[in-house]
Amino acid sequence: MLLTDATDTPPAYLPAGDEITVFEQAWRHGLPVLLKGPTGCGKTRFVQHMAARLALPLFTVSCHDDLAAADLVGRHLVGTDGTYWVDGPLTRAVRSGGICYLDEVVEARKDTTVVLHSLSDDRRLLPIERTGEQLEAATGFMLVVSYNPGYQQLLKGLKPSTRQRFIALSFNFPDAQREAQIVMRESGVDAERARRLVTLARALRASAEHDLEEVPGTRLLVNAAKLMAAHCAARRACRVAVLECLSDDPGVVDALSEVVAALFED
Numbered sequence: 001m002l003l004t005d006a007t008d009t010p011p012a013y014l015p016a017g018d019e020i021t022v023f024e025q026a027w028r029h030g031l032p033v034l035l036k037g038p039t040g041c042g043k044t045r046f047v048q049h050m051a052a053r054l055a056l057p058l059f060t061v062s063c064h065d066d067l068a069a070a071d072l073v074g075r076h077l078v079g080t081d082g083t084y085w086v087d088g089p090l091t092r093a094v095r096s097g098g099i100c101y102l103d104e105v106v107e108a109r110k111d112t113t114v115v116l117h118s119l120s121d122d123r124r125l126l127p128i129e130r131t132g133e134q135l136e137a138a139t140g141f142m143l144v145v146s147y148n149p150g151y152q153q154l155l156k157g158l159k160p161s162t163r164q165r166f167i168a169l170s171f172n173f174p175d176a177q178r179e180a181q182i183v184m185r186e187s188g189v190d191a192e193r194a195r196r197l198v199t200l201a202r203a204l205r206a207s208a209e210h211d212l213e214e215v216p217g218t219r220l221l222v223n224a225a226k227l228m229a230a231h232c233a234a235r236r237a238c239r240v241a242v243l244e245c246l247s248d249d250p251g252v253v254d255a256l257s258e259v260v261a262a263l264f265e266d
Contacts (some may be wrong), residue, residue, distance in 0.1 A: 037171030038218015097140030
């Protein structure tokens with residue numbers, strides 16, 4: 001679980017449409033937001049940008065199979081002076097009026113989403129059974145969750161009763177020009193190599209013959225570009241930062257390397 005606070009200068013974010021405006025309107029009206037889109041398309045960066053833009057503390061939780069409601073709400077711990085209560089990230093966000101961002105929420109255990117129900121409707125309440133509190137969300141509190149609908153299996157999808165509590169924003173990979181701009185800005189690599197990296201990504205995203213579980217996100221392109229900017233050979237940078245991250249099958253990686261070889265000479 002990763003917890004962060006962010007109220008500083010907004011991280012760079014290049015909007016694709018009106019998502020910034022819609023997010024701000026949802027925040028003003030106390031509406032929770034669901035972000036849908038493939039891995040590495042900018043969902044987390046967008047939330048970081050909006051938290052800083054709105055001058056709100058940000059509490060980010062990377063959800064996983066073992067994440068329980070207590071990990072979000074809090075628990076009693078035992079210290080030298082006896083038992084004491086420690087707020088979880090969701091409770092801290094509710095008390096402080098910040099943003100609680102649950103990344104890949106469907107990966108969490110089912111009891112986790114139940115905790116969110118009273119916070120994602122007009123009540124904006126967080127019941128804490130172990131302390132007997134009915135915590136009303138402070139002004140500014142916002143619940144944001146994300147998931148990748150293309151990757152999640154049917155049994156791991158959000159229940160309709162949960163999904164309909166949210167304003168939903170769909171994200172996808174940027175168009176080629178915008179993605180190249182992002183790669184250049186984030187890595188410092190030159191325009192030509194950024195363009196070729198984007199061409200590589202779009203070719204892999206369009207190809208179904210290798211049956212990849214995930215297609216390369218913009219994040220992987222930025223990682224490869226950073227290695228190139230640090231004078232790593234282009235083909236090697238693509239292999240370690242992109243191809244090896246997409247598959248553990250040596251045959252698949254070697255086949256994808258042919259696409260890289262067609263785009264980069266070194």
